[in-house]
Amino acid sequence: MRVLVGGGTGFIGTALFQLLRARGHEVTLVSRQRGPGRITWDALAQSGLPSCDAVVNLAGANILNPLRRWNEAFQEEVLSSRLETTKILAKAISEAPQRPQAWVLVTGVAYYRPSQTAEYDEDSPGGDFDFFSKLVAKWEAAARLPGNSTRQVVVRSGVVLGRGGGAIGHMLLPFRLGLGGPIGSGHQFFPWIHIGDLAGIVAYALEADHVQGILNGVAPASTTTNAEFAQALGTALGRPAFIPLPSIVVQAIFGRERAIMLLEGQKVVPRRTLAAGYQYSFPELGAALKEVVA
Numbered sequence: 173m174r175v176l177v178g179g180g181t182g183f184i185g186t187a188l189f190q191l192l193r194a195r196g197h198e199v200t201l202v203s204r205q206r207g208p209g210r211i212t213w214d215a216l217a218q219s220g221l222p223s224c225d226a227v228v229n230l231a232g233a234n235i236l237n238p239l240r241r242w243n244e245a246f247q248e249e250v251l252s253s254r255l256e257t258t259k260i261l262a263k264a265i266s267e268a269p270q271r272p273q274a275w276v277l278v279t280g281v282a283y284y285r286p287s288q289t290a291e292y293d294e295d296s297p298g299g300d301f302d303f304f305s306k307l308v309a310k311w312e313a314a315a316r317l318p319g320n321s322t323r324q325v326v327v328r329s330g331v332v333l334g335r336g337g338g339a340i341g342h343m344l345l346p347f348r349l350g351l352g353g354p355i356g357s358g359h360q361f362f363p364w365i366h367i368g369d370l371a372g373i374v375a376y377a378l379e380a381d382h383v384q385g386i387l388n389g390v391a392p393a394s395t396t397t398n399a400e401f402a403q404a405l406g407t408a409l410g411r412p413a414f415i416p417l418p419s420i421v422v423q424a425i426f427g428r429e430r431a432i433m434l435l436e437g438q439k440v441v442p443r444r445t446l447a448a449g450y451q452y453s454f455p456e457l458g459a460a461l462k463e464v465v466a
């Protein structure tokens with residue numbers, strides 16, 4: 173397959189690129205930067221879709237960048253970097269003389285309302301209560317294509333655990349120093365997935381003709397709380413992990429609205445992902461973390 177991947181230069185994109193290449197696919201990236209094996213968003217918007225069999229979008233400004241203040245300018249960038257890239261790809265697909273077979277967008281479980289009691293699968297309601305849930309609803313709407321000549325898949329991802337990036341990239345140093353621990357109360361759910369499985373679900377969605385619609389991108393054992401996650405990360409590193417990060421510190425660093433992403437969580441189950449036949453490489457948290465910190 174010839175696969176076009178928007179935002180494929182990042183944390184998840186790098187893992188997906190390697191997996192797709194290992195499975196014999198040809199990959200072209202869409203990036204803001206020119207380079208070998210890449211086209212730019214401007215070129216795509218002007219010249220249309222290059223000849224390809226499948227398209228993925230992973231582009232988006234990093235929401236949990238602690239160096240960026242959560243102000244209007246950054247909120248606009250978080251929104252437009254996702255909506256505009258998704259619209260450019262959806263338009264290019266719908267106007268292509270030969271439409272690709274599959275179109276996969278990765279969004280997030282922030283679609284579902286944080287709760288200590290509710291359990292969400294892909295058919296659960298959401299997308300209508302705070303900045304992030306509304307962002308996911310708009311993002312998924314921007315991807316929707318008329319007709320069904322291209323299979324459309326949305327993977328709602330949990331926190332992606334992998335080497336060299338993502339949320340765990342910020343946590344490793346304090347945890348290695350024995351200064352890690354739960355965030356806030358620690359009671360909030362922590363929906364997670366190993367990066368190999370997120371890339372695996374995207375690749376499966378591209379390759380398997382029967383997959384369409386929403387798939388939750390979380391591990392099947394993803395009913396972990398934040399405190400359990402902290403404990404498991406401490407164990408994987410052979411370090412104590414008792415020092416909590418108080419809510420007030422998280423709010424000071426990230427701003428109240430963004431801090432919700434860390435201080436609250438959802439219990440999410442991948443019902444459709446499992447029903448579609450995807451087989452997880454890292455269904456258990458302990459093994460997933462061992463691989464990440466090895």
Ligand SMILES: NC(=O)c1ccc[n+]([C@@H]2O[C@H](COP(=O)([O-])OP(=O)(O)OC[C@H]3O[C@@H](n4cnc5c(N)ncnc54)[C@H](OP(=O)(O)O)[C@@H]3O)[C@@H](O)[C@H]2O)c1
Pocket residue numbers: 179180181182183184185202203204205230231232233234249253254257278279280281329330331332333337338339
């Ligand atoms: N990591 C997670 O835990 C997680 C969880 C749920 C959902 N997601 C979603 O999955 C997608 C990929 O995540 P990731 O962790 O791989 O992200 P990432 O490492 O931050 O990279 C995403 C890519 O997006 C492009 N990008 C960054 N800022 C942009 C901007 N302002 N305008 C256009 N493009 C921009 C960059 O590509 P170029 O520099 O080449 O343009 C970057 O390599 C994101 O949409 C994210 O929201 C991630």
